[in-house]
Amino acid sequence: MVIVLLNGIAKSGKDEFIKQFELISPFKVHNISTIDQVKNIAKTFFGWDGSKDEKSRKFLAELKQLWIDYNNGPFECVVKKIEEIENISKDENIIFIHCREKLEINKFKDYYKGYVFVTLLVERDVPTPENVADLQVFDYKYDYTIENNGNISQLKKKAKEFYKYIMSK
Numbered sequence: 001m002v003i004v005l006l007n008g009i010a011k012s013g014k015d016e017f018i019k020q021f022e023l024i025s026p027f028k029v030h031n032i033s034t035i036d037q038v039k040n041i042a043k044t045f046f047g048w049d050g051s052k053d054e055k056s057r058k059f060l061a062e063l064k065q066l067w068i069d070y071n072n073g074p075f076e077c078v079v080k081k082i083e084e085i086e087n088i089s090k091d092e093n094i095i096f097i098h099c100r101e102k103l104e105i106n107k108f109k110d111y112y113k114g115y116v117f118v119t120l121l122v123e124r125d126v127p128t129p130e131n132v133a134d135l136q137v138f139d140y141k142y143d144y145t146i147e148n149n150g151n152i153s154q155l156k157k158k159a160k161e162f163y164k165y166i167m168s169k
Helices: 014-024 036-046 054-071 073-088 102-111 152-167
Strands: 002-007 028-033 093-098 116-123 144-147
Touching (some): 002 014, 002 102, 014 093, 028 073, 036 073, 073 093, 073 102, 116 152, 144 152
Parallel strands (some): 002 093, 002 116
């Protein structure tokens, strides 16, 4: 199993990169985010409507941080999902974990030491949202960076290059 910790500011093209990677890769691709369960909680208990505006991004980032501080919940949820994938899937798996916060990235890196583990930054020329999570994106030294200012075919080419990089690990 390969684990890729994926980061990039909002609208940098992280999910599109994963789609392009999935098209060229023989791996079974899984796309998990440390914010997914936070979004479910925000919808269920706080009436969040799924908006991705600045106010919503700030709310989700701060709610996530509260849960991290309380009992490490987002990390534990993702680890549990990965364990489920390992127990169910006999395929060659690659798991992309979306995670913004530097300290959280390091938790995953430490926890998955025995795996092929790569940190990946997707960059794009878009304004950086003013929330605590997005503001931390560039505070980390990533193993691999993809510049995503081109078209889809260029992104697919970068996905092929990244696949080769992973296979060299």
